[in-house]
Each structure stands twice: as C-alpha cells, then as structure tokens.
Amino acid sequence: MALRIGFFGAGLIARYHSRSLRVAGRDGEVVAVFDPDRGRAEAFAVETGAELCHNEAEVIERSEAVYVCTWTSEHPRLVEAAAREGRAVFCEKPLAVDLPLAEAMHRAVDAAGVCHQVGLVLRSSSGFALVRHLVSQPSAGRVVSVSFRDDQQLPVGGHYGSDWRADASRAGAGTLLEHSIHDLDLLEWLFGPLARLSSHAAGLHGLAGIDDTVSVAFALAAGGTGALTSVWHDMAFRQSNRRLEVLCEHGRYWAEGNQGEVVGSEEGEGRVRTWDGLAAAGADSSARAPDV
Numbered sequence: 001m002a003l004r005i006g007f008f009g010a011g012l013i014a015r016y017h018s019r020s021l022r023v024a025g026r027d028g029e030v031v032a033v034f035d036p037d038r039g040r041a042e043a044f045a046v047e048t049g050a051e052l053c054h055n056e057a058e059v060i061e062r063s064e065a066v067y068v069c070t071w072t073s074e075h076p077r078l079v080e081a082a083a084r085e086g087r088a089v090f091c092e093k094p095l096a097v098d099l100p101l102a103e104a105m106h107r108a109v110d111a112a113g114v115c116h117q118v119g120l121v122l123r124s125s126s127g128f129a130l131v132r133h134l135v136s137q138p139s140a141g142r143v144v145s146v147s148f149r150d151d152q153q154l155p156v157g158g159h160y161g162s163d164w165r166a167d168a169s170r171a172g173a174g175t176l177l178e179h180s181i182h183d184l185d186l187l188e189w190l191f192g193p194l195a196r197l198s199s200h201a202a203g204l205h206g207l208a209g210i211d212d213t214v215s216v217a218f219a220l221a222a223g224g225t226g227a228l229t230s231v232w233h234d235m236a237f238r239q240s241n242r243r244l245e246v247l248c249e250h251g252r253y254w255a256e257g258n259q260g261e262v263v264g265s266e267e268g269e270g271r272v273r274t275w276d277g278l279a280a281a282g283a284d285s286s287a288r289a290p291d292v
Contacts, residue, residue, distance in 0.1 A: 004029060006066045007066070011040060034056050064087060076096050089114060127255050145246075147227055174212050197216055212233075259277065
C-alpha cells in the first residue's frame with residue numbers, strides 16, 4: 001500500500017518535492033495539501049491529485065507522512081503537531097527562526113519516535129561528495145584553506161512566486177539563515193566542525209532584518225581556515241551559483257555550480273583534472289554521500 005503523504009504549503013519548493021516524489025517511483029502518494037493561499041493550493045491539487053484541505057489538521061488526519069514547506073516561522077508548530085500524531089516529518093530548511101526553537105523541534109520528534117528529516121540537500125550532491133572524497137585522500141594532505149561563494153537572485157517575487165522572505169517575522173533573517181544554512185551544513189560535512197567564526201552582514205535592499213550580503217570567516221576544528229560569502233543580488237539573468245575552492249597541503253580542489261556540477265583538481269606536477277559533478281557518483285562509488 002502506498003504511503004499517504006500530505007503537504008503544508010503549495011509553493012515553489014512544495015511543487016519541486018512533489019515532482020521529485022513522482023520521479024523517484026517509490027511507493028508513495030500525495031493525498032492532501034493545505035496552503036492559506038487557496039489558489040496556490042488548488043493548482044497544487046490539480047497537479048498532484050491531492051485532496052484540497054481546509055486546514056492543517058485535515059492534512060495530518062489524511063496522511064502518514066507530511067512535508068512542511070511553509071515559511072520558516074510556521075515550521076515549529078507544524079512539525080510538533082504532526083509528530084504528536086505519529087506522522088513522519090520532512091521539514092524544509094531552516095528548521096526555525098532561532099536555535100532554541102530548532103532544538104525544541106528536535107526534542108519533539110525524538111520524543112514522538114517518528115522518522116524525520118530536514119531539507120539540507122547538498123550532502124546528497126554527487127559533485128560535492130566527490131570533493132569530499134578527493135580532500136580526504138592521504139595524498140591531498142591536510143586542508144589549509146577553504147573559499148566558498150554562494151550567490152543567487154533575491155528570492156522575492158519573480159519565479160519564486162512569493163514575498164515572505166522579505167519579512168523577517170516569517171523568514172527570521174536573510175541570505176545566511178534562509179539560504180546559506182545549506183552551505184554551513186555542507187562545510188561541516190566536508191571538513192568537520194567549525195571551531196570559531198565571525199561574520200559581517202549588510203542589507204543593501206533595505207528590507208528590515210533581512211541581510212542580503214554576508215561574509216563569514218571561520219576556523220576548522222581540524223586546522224585550517226576559511227571564508228564563506230553569501231549574496232542575494234538582482235541579476236535575474238544569473239542562475240543560483242556556488243563556487244567552492246579548497247587548498248590542501250599537496251593539492252587544490254574545486255566545485256562550481258549550484259549543485260557542484262563541475263569538479264576539478266590540481267595535483268602532482270600541476271596536473272589538472274575535471275569531472276562532471278552530476279555523474280561523479282556513478283563513476284566512483286566511493287564519492288557517494290552516505291544514506292543518513
């Protein structure tokens with residue numbers, strides 16, 4: 001019997017997840033959706049075949065697992081409500097607008113004993129997994145320095161179809177929390193814990209409480225230093241992009257693209273190699289991200 005899946009939220013990321021579920025071909029069925037924007041919920045229901053619910057409680061009642069794809073401020077109460085009823089939970093990132101709320105959510109799902117996951121997807125990127133494999137080789141030596149840039153168009157309006165990320169009461173903050181939480185998670189997955197960090201932020205778009213350019217300097221617990229730059233700009237022609245460069249004692253390694261689509265290395269006598277990051281896991285099984 002197919003797993004019954006419900007959605008809180010019917011925006012861009014909810015549609016992405018529903019399509020991914022169909023492509024995955026697993027034994028699951030999207031059966032319920034609620035969004036305060038009725039028109040958006042109706043469009044989602046037409047696309048997925050889900051039942052259009054009148055409130056959040058109906059989604060929980062009809063589902064065995066739920067996707068929480070609302071604005072960030074609503075995540076804690078929806079996750080806790082679903083967990084109380086024994087539903088498996090997938091919650092979009094960031095978990096909450098601050099750390100105490102995120103920790104309370106973790107306690108709630110643990111206490112309920114339900115399966116739970118957060119949408120930090122870069123650990124599943126085959127390109128970044130290949131970088132992890134390359135820098136972990138003894139021949140690379142220790143990680144000395146990491147440089148990471150992440151830039152995307154301000155996610156307000158346009159193809160995003162929403163404006164909640166311009167509202168600090170719903171988003172919590174701007175590019176560092178809402179977007180580069182992905183990058184901070186990836187950095188610790190690639191290189192281990194960050195021991196110390198400092199940051200500088202600015203809000204050039206004039207949105208109260210919303211940073212749109214942030215520079216973070218950090219030290220790795222294992223040694224070495226690094227910097228992360230996260231930017232929300234106005235270049236509608238430019239797709240979301242990441243550039244990661246790692247200098248080790250005996251080699252240089254990099255990944256380019258939102259999902260690490262191009263991976264490269266420079267080792268030995270200056271020999272440069274490049275890989276298709278999207279196909280990297282198929283070429284080298286040791287580069288696959290773990291199923292955790």
